Amino acid sequence: MPPKKIVDLGVACQPDFRKALASQKHVLVDPARDDKLQRVYAWLTANERDLAKHLVLAADAAIKYVLDGARTRRLDLNDPRVDKDERASVGTKLQYHVLEELKLDKVAPLDTIIENIPVELKSTVRKNWYIPVEGQCQVTMLIQLDLDEWEVSAWLMRTHRVLLNDGANQDKKRTISKANFNKYALQLIPPTPLGPEPLKTLSKLDSQVIFGKKGIKTRIAHLLSVLPNVILPRTSIALVGGTADDVMKRAREAKSSVAEDHGYLTLVGSWLPQQKALRELGFDPIGEPWVSISPEYLRKKTGPPMNLGLAPKKKSDKDFLALVNKLPVDVRNQWIKRFPDLR
Structure with a gap:
């Protein structure tokens, strides 16, 4: 025709x-x-x-x-x-x-x-x-x-x-x-x-750990530690957890061990203060992504002190402050210097 x-x-x-x-x-x-x-x-x-x-x-x-x-x-x-x-x-x-x-x-x-x-x-x-x-x-x-x-x-x-x-x-x-x-x-x-799939950038060894038989919390913590300063879509976090019902709960728990063991603070685009921090550090928070920030990256992103508008009595902000307190002292001080109301 x-x-x-x-x-x-x-x-x-x-x-x-x-x-x-x-x-x-x-x-x-x-x-x-x-x-x-x-x-x-x-x-x-x-x-x-x-x-x-x-x-x-x-x-x-x-x-x-x-x-x-x-x-x-x-x-x-x-x-x-x-x-x-x-x-x-x-x-x-x-x-x-x-x-x-x-x-x-x-x-x-x-x-x-x-x-x-x-x-x-x-x-x-x-x-x-x-x-x-x-x-x-x-x-x-x-x-x-x-x-x-x-x-x-x-x-x-x-x-x-x-x-x-x-x-x-x-x-x-x-x-x-x-x-x-x-x-x-x-x-x-x-x-x-279209956005990249960060999971495709994993090394074979890291991929074996992240998609292995260990617990969800351990596997997501490994993901956050080997891909710092990278936007991880919420869908990618859920994918690592497989078909389990409590994937996001385990993912939230994984942030604590990443803070304690590696000094990385994980920001999540679901909450306004963390959205503000993500933007300030050069990340787009649309879609509620997860980003684990390394101390080295934070040092490079210089700028004047900025308050995030935290409300300590609000559960999401209270949990975030508790996460900040799990960072090594020198790293925590670095974050407080940049965002004073994390004190």
């Missing part, structure tokens, strides 16, 4: 018949004059939302869900044990994780609602998206995972029927004409590198 040509503005468009949504005939309008499209675009691209980082985190979660590393110990989609269907399923899983990351509900008649506007959400690990009948002529968020380049990209487009290719699959889904995608899709984020 020859490629579809660019469709001009003002051309009549009629979606395929569908039961759940009306199928009124309408004309193709300029995306810049499509009020609903522009409102959704403005919401998604608001500076404070930081869409790229949320999509990277959603992609990381989707990939790890498919790899099921806690059970299979697979860390890479290129692992020969990952079959073709599993790789393809990452796109489907990604949609749910995007909703979770953006704190959007799954709402009929499409996938969600943004600014009181129904929005279709489609993701793919291929070069195109399959638009269902109910998604025709709707505001659609299009996400692409390039697993070879290890990047995520996203666009927003009203997927008019006249902009879709004529051939349909057995589910009556149609792909988007490449020429019309290039003309009418609004880019939400450019190709953005």
Whole structure:
């Protein structure tokens, strides 16, 4: 079938018949004059939302869900044990994780609602998206995972029927004409590198310890000690713990031994004071990562004293102060000099 040509503005468009949504005939309008499209675009691209980082985190979660590393110990989609269907399923899983990351509900008649506007959400690990009948002529968020380049990209487009290719699959889904995608899709984020999986950087010996038969606390403590000053996604910490129910509890206990034995203070992006410390030391706290900070790294990150806004009666801050007190005296003093309210 020859490629579809660019469709001009003002051309009549009629979606395929569908039961759940009306199928009124309408004309193709300029995306810049499509009020609903522009409102959704403005919401998604608001500076404070930081869409790229949320999509990277959603992609990381989707990939790890498919790899099921806690059970299979697979860390890479290129692992020969990952079959073709599993790789393809990452796109489907990604949609749910995007909703979770953006704190959007799954709402009929499409996938969600943004600014009181129904929005279709489609993701793919291929070069195109399959638009269902109910998604025709709707505001659609299009996400692409390039697993070879290890990047995520996203666009927003009203997927008019006249902009879709004529051939349909057995589910009556149609792909988007490449020429019309290039003309009418609004880019939400450019190709953005996905986060690395730090567990893949482990030496063979360290990997044997971390994925060995010792207790979860011991294995996570070893991880924090051999990968200091590295962002460890929460999902990576959970992966080390395997299928146990109390992984994060054991991980929190591991921080104490790392402080006592190595002088490393582990910061967790779940709490505001620790988020502030992470930013000050050059780490992005989005996604609630774990970072064990070595004394050598702290010395290099010079700066004026800064209070973190700790509330000693708050349990998370009380526990953090107790962790600081487990550091060797010289290291503890170094932290207090940098962040006085750790005293």
